[in-house]
Amino acid sequence: MSSHYLDVAVGLSYTFLAVSLLCSATREAIASLFQTRAKVLLDGVLTMLHESSAKPRVRGIVPSILRLFRRQGGFRLDRLGAKSLTAEVMRHPLISGMAQRGRLPSYIPSAIFARAFVATLTSKYGKGKTAAALLDSVGNEGLTRTLLAIMGEGPDDAAALENAVRIWYDTVMERISGWYKRRSQFVLFLIGLFYACVMNIDALQLSQRLWSDSALTAQLVQKAEAAKPAVLPPAALEQVRQAKAQSQELLGLPIGWPSSRFESVSGTAAFLAALAFALMGWVATAFAASLGSPFWFDGIGWLLALRGTGAKPAAETTAPPTVVVTLPSLRK
Structure with a gap:
């Protein structure tokens, strides 16, 4: 026998799943349009080459707009200076050839980066030198000590430096x-809080509505049973379409304005109390969205299994489906 508690939990989980999918699609669209991963990769290279003090030079609203329109200078490599090793390595054909004009790659294999790094040094300071001599020519003490420590007492040649x-x-x-990934989760929380406020997705009020409305709860349980994991497409325009589809899905849920929480409120104190509870509900929704859609897919599956109405098991001749949905990383 199904429990009303489980039904309400499934209905809430399905709502949070829809919100998290909308937030993920929005964040992916923003990351694709503004080339966020490539920018973070550049910050990582600056840190790696002990030039992190130059990070403020490549930040700002103007370069973000330039990257949005795929214009030259969006990553501000020229601001790093003529002596910047990061700028020289990132301009190497092995790396610049991995991205379109005016862009930087969002992922660089370690072997390609190491080869570009050594090729940059040998072309600038001459071939046939030892690794220690090449690094001394750069004049970056932190980088020199780091790489020499990794090389240890082994060979002191370009191949060892590349490794x-x-x-x-x-x-x-x-x-x-x-x-x-941690930054993406925080961005998901902010996007979730934005949608929660704009669309009035109040987790507290929704739970009360589901508890008192059995028909609505049963409807959301049916939708949860039919929900299937999906990996968001990588293209920015597809992310926008996915966000629009998820927003239409949310419109069918018991959310939106005007809110019944404020209907019978009279007086400033009562209004502030209602607003405080609304803020708690919005923050709860934003936190749920920041957990990501894989969490809610797994949660719904566990609740449905506990409820005893899960999906039928696959045939013995068919391998059970495995869905892996992870937070976007720099290697996309």
Whole structure:
């Protein structure tokens, strides 16, 4: 026998799933349009090459607009100066050839970056030199000590330097990817809070409505049973279409303005109290959206299994479907 508590939980989870999909589509569209991943990758290279003090030079609203319209100078490599090793390496044909004109790649394989790094040094300071001599010519003490420490007591040639750069690049980019994921989750929270306020997606009020309206709860449970995991398409225009489709899906839920929370409110104190509860509901919705759609897909599946109305198991001859949906990283 199904429990009303589980039905309400499934209905809420389905609503949060729809909101998280809308927020994810919006964030992906923004990241694609403004080339956020490429910008974060550039910040990572600056950190890796011990030039992080130059990060403020490549930031700002103007370069973001230039990147939006695919104009030259959107990444402000010229602001790094003529002596910047980062600018020289990122302009190398091995790297610039991986992206369209006016853009930078959002992902660079470590082997390609290491080869571009060593090729930049050898073309500038001469071939046949030892790795220590090449690094001393750069004049970056932090970078020199880091790469020589990775090389250890082994060979002191260009091949050993290239291998050390590849190791250091993978290490730094793993940390940058983790930072980008945490930043993406915060952006998801802000986008979720925006949609929650604009569309009045009040988690507290919605839970009360689902508790008192069994027909509505049953309708959302049916939709949850039919929900299927989906990976968002990478193209920016497709992300916009996905966001529009999800917003239409949300319009069919018991949300929106005017809110019944403010209908019978009279007096300033009562209005402020209602507003405080509304803010709590909006923040709860934004937090739920920041958890991501994979979390709510798994949650719905677990609740439906607990409820005893989950999907039928696959035939023995068919392997069970595996859906992996992860937060976007720099390697896309």
